[in-house]
Amino acid sequence: MASGAGELELPLVQDLQLTKCMKLRAQSLQQKNEKPQEGEKLLQADEFVYRVDFSRQHDLRFLRWNIRLHKPGKLSIVGTSQHWTPDLTNLMRRQLLEPAAVFWKKPGGKEVEWNEADALEFGERLVELAKIRKVMYFLLVYSDGLEPAHVKCSVVFKA
Template sequence: MAAEAGLLKLPFTHDDQLTRCMRLRFQSLQQKNLRPQDGEKLLQAHEHVYRVDFGRQDSLRFLRWDIQLDGPGKVTVTGTSQHWTPDLTHLMNRQLLEPAGIFWKKPGAREVECNEADAQEFGERVAELARIRKVMYFLLAFTEGLEPAQLKASIVFKA
């Protein structure tokens, strides 16, 4: 958590344990030939769980996303309305927030692009939830050849 002149930069942290746990739920259902609960969101192979820890819960104003991609591809960041729990394995589709932030980098490009209106609205929604959350979980879907190791992501607020 970096703070400079009233700025609060909160990094996205890959939650290995929760990602693994949600993948085990998916495998367990497959092995037992069972169907997921109605509306349950199962983690796909290209999706990973990340978290953002809010060290302070005063009024935060969303400023910008700080997304760096080391290679071409696309990452879709979807917030969850799920309150803190050690187990998100039964994440329901209705708990996924709209809009999602979609960030991409074209082959040979230096800059990461996004749909700015959706990214702005999504950031403001995260700022609202930060007032009542200590932790927020996100589903990140990596496509077009992008891998989690190629991502550095933070969200920047004015405190």
């Protein structure tokens, strides 16, 4: 999806199957009254797995996040260093990348606000990861009344 001349816009796409599998894992542990593995991150109700498929991996420069919130609330985007496999290896806390990019819209507000320094640093890390990955996974956390249906997000690179 092209935005402008020389720009490459890649959407964050919800991975419904992986999200469902990971939530089932959390549910299963809870039902069996078992504890997660040491350091394992279990998906909470407001957390969803998304992915970006890099159609191009080299000569990318991060330009901006393109985030649209259709109602007030807060969205946190956390990258993962994990390369998921179909057998669903468990997500460990150490695989979550810092910093998270946080975006929000205040009630009555028209514009999306964000923590600029963190979002920029995170975007620049994506460029490095794109060189070695064709797919990258993210954990999106919705809060303050926001849900997946209220959000459209993508990341824009200069190609």
